[in-house]
Amino acid sequence: MFGGAPQGRQAWQQQNNAYGFRANVPQGPWSRKLHAYPPVFSQKDETQNIETGDKVLLPASCLQELSSRHIQYPMMFRIRTNINNPALARTSHCSVLEFDAEEGRVYMPTWMMDNLNIEQGSLVELTNTTLRKGTFVQFQPHRTKFTEIKNPRAVLERTMRNFSCLTVGDTIQIKFGNDVYKIDITEAKVNAENVDVVSIIETDIQVDFKEPKDFAAYEAKRKQKKDRKDRERKKRLEEDEKKLEESGLVAEMPTIGFGSYTNSKKDYFSNLSSSSQGYSLSGRQQSRSSSSTNSRASPQASRPSRSRGTPLGKQRGTPLGVKGSSLKRTSSQARTPGKKEEEVIGNMRYIYNVDQVTGNRELIRQLPLRKSASKVGYRLSDKQRVSSDS
Numbered sequence: 001m002f003g004g005a006p007q008g009r010q011a012w013q014q015q016n017n018a019y020g021f022r023a024n025v026p027q028g029p030w031s032r033k034l035h036a037y038p039p040v041f042s043q044k045d046e047t048q049n050i051e052t053g054d055k056v057l058l059p060a061s062c063l064q065e066l067s068s069r070h071i072q073y074p075m076m077f078r079i080r081t082n083i084n085n086p087a088l089a090r091t092s093h094c095s096v097l098e099f100d101a102e103e104g105r106v107y108m109p110t111w112m113m114d115n116l117n118i119e120q121g122s123l124v125e126l127t128n129t130t131l132r133k134g135t136f137v138q139f140q141p142h143r144t145k146f147t148e149i150k151n152p153r154a155v156l157e158r159t160m161r162n163f164s165c166l167t168v169g170d171t172i173q174i175k176f177g178n179d180v181y182k183i184d185i186t187e188a189k190v191n192a193e194n195v196d197v198v199s200i201i202e203t204d205i206q207v208d209f210k211e212p213k214d215f216a217a218y219e220a221k222r223k224q225k226k227d228r229k230d231r232e233r234k235k236r237l238e239e240d241e242k243k244l245e246e247s248g249l250v251a252e253m254p255t256i257g258f259g260s261y262t263n264s265k266k267d268y269f270s271n272l273s274s275s276s277q278g279y280s281l282s283g284r285q286q287s288r289s290s291s292s293t294n295s296r297a298s299p300q301a302s303r304p305s306r307s308r309g310t311p312l313g314k315q316r317g318t319p320l321g322v323k324g325s326s327l328k329r330t331s332s333q334a335r336t337p338g339k340k341e342e343e344v345i346g347n348m349r350y351i352y353n354v355d356q357v358t359g360n361r362e363l364i365r366q367l368p369l370r371k372s373a374s375k376v377g378y379r380l381s382d383k384q385r386v387s388s389d390s
Helices: 008-018 060-067 110-116 144-148 152-160 215-247 265-274 290-297
Strands: 031-037 055-059 076-080 091-101 105-107 123-129 136-141 165-167 171-176 179-190 197-199 206-209 277-279 285-287 338-345 348-355 361-368
Touching: 055 060, 060 091, 091 105, 091 110, 091 165, 110 171, 136 144, 144 179, 152 171, 152 206, 165 179, 179 197
Parallel strands: 031 105, 055 091, 136 206
Antiparallel strands: 031 123, 055 105, 076 091, 076 123, 136 179, 165 197, 171 179, 277 285, 338 348, 348 361
16 A cells, blocks of 8 residues: 655654755854954944944844754854964954844954954954843943942943843943943852853843942042142131231131131130220220220210200200219219309200309209290290280
8 A cells, every 4th residue: 555654864854844944954053253343344324333232243144054053042142362372362242233244244343342352354253152141240430430420320221221241351331421431341140150241131130330440549539639629728728817917907816727726716705805905997906994994885974965955055964854864963062152044945944053163054953934924925046035015
């Protein structure tokens, strides 16, 4: 009837051919030697996407070869230099952006060529590899200025969106504003296991920053700058204090130091209150005696009091209605005999006692004028009583 069905390897090959698969799939990882060039040598007008990430441009023939193999996506490659001298070989890792480069060439970021220490046209070997997803990465900035950015973690996270993998020992570049910051990858882990390279695609990674390389020099420079400013400030204060002392505007001012005062504020003001020397607004020094102090404290003692209504040019008397006036005679003082004089000003009548020896007048009574039935009137300019009958 019909022949028997094929057995073993022959049956497997026939089955795969029937579904369109090739049985002679190349074994082992894919590898290719290419000449490395920076992105500016490519035919692309926009090369910024290449410079800001870790992706390279490969020829179209590489895509055909990779398609015939069982590879893992996204495609990852190991880059190795000095193929003929393994002792000097350097290694890094990358991903692929597009397969549109010229045959025999690979276009890679400039910072990657600097890490590999190669020049344009150098021969490198790219090998397809599989990378594990990382859980921890430690970075070390070259300059402390990067840590002074408002949010360096956010800047780093935005830059890492253009990367697919990180290799320990590589130095990546981050552009922020007008500055370009270099950052080293110092450590990488996968579940607490230290590794040389990790994949950062679709994974949560804990990030840590190591002390910047120039931190010691940066701190020393900042301390030196701070000390110089402190010396300049101290010098200005000393010059100002010297000018004040020479001008005589202040005396015994507290010397201002850094961190402490030679004289406390309490001692300074207590010395002022007990000092016998003083300064006027003009800056001249004046001596303070007990008599001058008392005279300044009670200016009314040296000034004669002026009663309301006293004619100008006349002797001022004691204000009426004020008890304990400084001009009020005591019982022990006898009044000097003299004649009395009256003076009418307005609607007030003033009675004085005139000393016959000195001629000084002393006001003894002040009375309001009252209207009488005789229709006597007064005018402000009159000093004597005038009757309307006369």
